[in-house]
Amino acid sequence: MKTIRIIVTCYPGFATGITEGLRQSLIRFAGTDKIIDELSLSTETKYRGYTVLRGEYRYLIYPSSHCFVSTARNNGVNIWNGSKKKHQEIADCQGIVFMDHDHSFEPEQIDRLVSCGKEIVSAAYPYRTTDVPLASCYVAGDFDDRMNGMLCTRIHNSAGGMQLCGWSGGGFMYAIASVFGRLEYPWFRRGVIDNGDEADELGEDIGFCLQAQRAGIPVYCDCDNVVGHGQ
Numbered sequence: 001m002k003t004i005r006i007i008v009t010c011y012p013g014f015a016t017g018i019t020e021g022l023r024q025s026l027i028r029f030a031g032t033d034k035i036i037d038e039l040s041l042s043t044e045t046k047y048r049g050y051t052v053l054r055g056e057y058r059y060l061i062y063p064s065s066h067c068f069v070s071t072a073r074n075n076g077v078n079i080w081n082g083s084k085k086k087h088q089e090i091a092d093c094q095g096i097v098f099m100d101h102d103h104s105f106e107p108e109q110i111d112r113l114v115s116c117g118k119e120i121v122s123a124a125y126p127y128r129t130t131d132v133p134l135a136s137c138y139v140a141g142d143f144d145d146r147m148n149g150m151l152c153t154r155i156h157n158s159a160g161g162m163q164l165c166g167w168s169g170g171g172f173m174y175a176i177a178s179v180f181g182r183l184e185y186p187w188f189r190r191g192v193i194d195n196g197d198e199a200d201e202l203g204e205d206i207g208f209c210l211q212a213q214r215a216g217i218p219v220y221c222d223c224d225n226v227v228g229h230g231q
Contacts, residue, residue, distance in 0.1 A: 001058045002056055002095075002114075003057075003058045003094055004097060005060045005096045006059055007099065008063045008100075009064055009065075009072040013043065021102070021228055023036060026061070028106065034050075035050045042065070043065075047062055048063075070204035073098055083186070089181040090177040090178075090180045095177055096174070097113065099171070102128075102231075103125065105227040112225050118162070119175065119218065121222055122222070123172040123221075123222055123225045124223045125138060125172055126229055138157055138221060139169030139229075140155045141155055143166035143210070147210070147213070148195070149200075149202045150200070160224055163223050165221050179212065188205065189202075
């Protein structure tokens, strides 16, 4: 049986930090509302997990709470075991799903994500806006040719299939465990994009994808696996 960890990033805590959409999705995934009761017992210093068995997969679900999303993601990967900069091998599972507090999904969408055979892949999801042009795009696209973290394109929501991209949002992302031993900690990192006379802030999921691309690890977005965002 393959072990997959699911890290739910939330703040200030699981019980108050997740949307009703995610709450109901987790209940469907586990087949019981006991998952909510158990995960709600987690704090920033005491983490409670919940196990779900589905076919060939053993899913271990943990909340990770921090005011910085990057820290919540990184803590979830190394199970809150410190910040050693290099060569953190993840050996207790075959892969990790990152799930933000405001997403919704059907159980089969998790299975599809982890079984697609890609090293890093995100489900497609829309931006939380009605503003054009972002309202018609998924949170995924390509980098500027300078590879400094600047984004140049986004995937239109009319796209289908498995799309190779430079970056994809970390709100509903899967990465196989061996990826983390090939990247430098912190895996999810913010930064500053130097754009001549201008400077922009780098999102933590963009920082992760930028590291992956520099390491030769392709990033994909499955545009046939569309999950909810903001419900």
